[in-house]
Amino acid sequence: MKPWKKLRSRIHAANDHWEYYIDDFMLDDRQEREYHYVHTGGSTMIIPLLPGKMFLLTKQFRYLNQVDSLEFPCGAIQKGLSAEQNALKELQEETGYSARELTKIGEFTPYTGASDEICHLFIAENLFESPLPPDDTEDIELVTVTLQELDGMVVSNQIRDGLTLAAWSLSQLHLRERLHV
Secondary structure, three states, rough: OOOOEEEEEEEEEEEEEEEEEEEEEOOOOEEEEEEEEEEEEOOEEEEEOOOOOOEEEEEEEEEEOEEEEEEOOOOOOOOOOOOOHHHHOOOOOOOOOEEEEEEEEEEEOOOOOOOOEEEEEEEEEEEEEEEOOOOOOOOOOEEEEEEHHHHHHHHOOOOOOHHHHHHHHHHHHHHHHHHHO
């Protein structure tokens, strides 16, 4: 496949978390077009593993869909932080825990056609209390579930968040080895 040739790029809008870009590009050297997308510095998602083969989820209201959403802790990578540092910060802000063991198990692109974001996925183990104040827009309830309950929540569509679903899919081999299931 032939790559598209970028001609120009401009920022249409920006905030603290992302920039909305419009690129002009040439397709097959014959027609100029526009491509709109969101540029981010990436994100981190953490699968917190508790003793007894339990998992920690967050439940929070999501404005765009007007629903409460069950998710793994996640957030945009703050400027100046590595993916690992950001994962620990997000874990502390959203759950009140930190981890003695943080293992990166992969990366994925949450919305390939509309954003260049890369989400870095971690498993957090040996958790201990270490709260940080949550973001001022976050009102989070913690939910503890077993592996079987989590699987059931995915199948029954109780978990609808795309990042959480992708993370759960990507983590299966790693988690089942750790948990000996």
